[in-house]
């Protein structure tokens with residue numbers, strides 16, 4: 001009922017906006033470019049440079065320094081000459097083998113992870129993750145085909161979000177138990193060594209892509225489980241916006257730090273007309289931006305910093321992005337929102 005009211009309000013608001021534009025009484029200049037377009041360029045650049053896939057980037061791939069800088073996003077070791085891996089991979093790998101060193105080996109990767117996440121928050125997700133790009137491309141395809149996305153109710157999204165912390169705990173504890181004396185799980189190392197790597201959709205997706213362009217030998221082993229997970233990834237990402245990001249353990253690692261990151265999503269509640277567009281376009285089904293009535297801080301742990309809400313908020317300066325207190329981007333008056341809740 002509440003949702004229906006919001007949609008009606010949004011529709012009314014759009015109609016008012018169209019009227020304003022027709023009369024030439026818009027509140028401010030419309031932005032000629034969309035943040036979404038710039039983000040797409042960054043994602044492609046990040047995929048090529050950050051993971052060395054398309055051109056091999058042999059220098060990056062052999063640099064010992066870069067090999068020790070683990071990205072907070074789902075960068076993957078399955079790229080030929082990948083300069084770096086995801087922190088979640090490193091954590092699993094090190095928890096297993098670091099028993100003897102009292103886990104000192106984990107300190108540096110975790111420190112790098114914390115620094116990088118505090119610097120950019122979960123912008124790593126929307127702007128640089130190799131799993132974010134295919135999800136966004138599938139969303140664009142679905143939009144082109146005129147198919148409406150499958151909605152995840154906010155309370156379900158919240159529940160899934162909480163459950164993924166449990167997933168991270170189980171995976172890390174299992175890997176710890178593999179290596180720690182007393183658990184007698186050493187025999188499992190051959191069967192299921194770094195568990196998430198068996199489920200990572202990156203594996204089948206990018207290994208086959210590299211085979212196709214001749215970067216990986218056609219004999220490269222890809223487990224059946226990875227192929228099945230990749231197919232599931234494509235199906236769910238086509239149907240629902242950023243579905244994998246709702247369950248991704250790497251995202252769960254970053255989520256608590258999103259609140260203390262230097263990059264912030266801000267709202268000026270005085271300019272908000274409660275049109276609900278920010279909620280409708282949010283791929284992570286976040287209500288906080290719409291619901292906040294008093295405070296300026298609207299960054300939530302689920303927010304992947306795609307700024308689709310900023311792109312589509314029709315009120316001048318109502319939503320903005322700040323880095324270290326400096327305003328980088330802001331919403332501009334718009335006469336219409338693309339698709340009823342398109343997401344990224």
Ligand code: SF4
Pocket residue numbers: 072073074124125126129130131132244245246248249250251252304
């Ligand atoms: S939450 Fe999504 S964008 Fe972020 S690391 Fe996971 S797959 Fe990548």
Ligand code: SF4
Pocket residue numbers: 267271272273274275276277278279289290312313314315318319
């Ligand atoms: S923040 Fe912007 S998009 Fe969201 S409800 Fe307010 S006016 Fe609408």
Ligand code: SF4
Pocket residue numbers: 265278281282283284285286289302303304305306307308309310
């Ligand atoms: S709240 Fe805004 S920036 Fe964050 S995920 Fe949703 S649309 Fe993207």
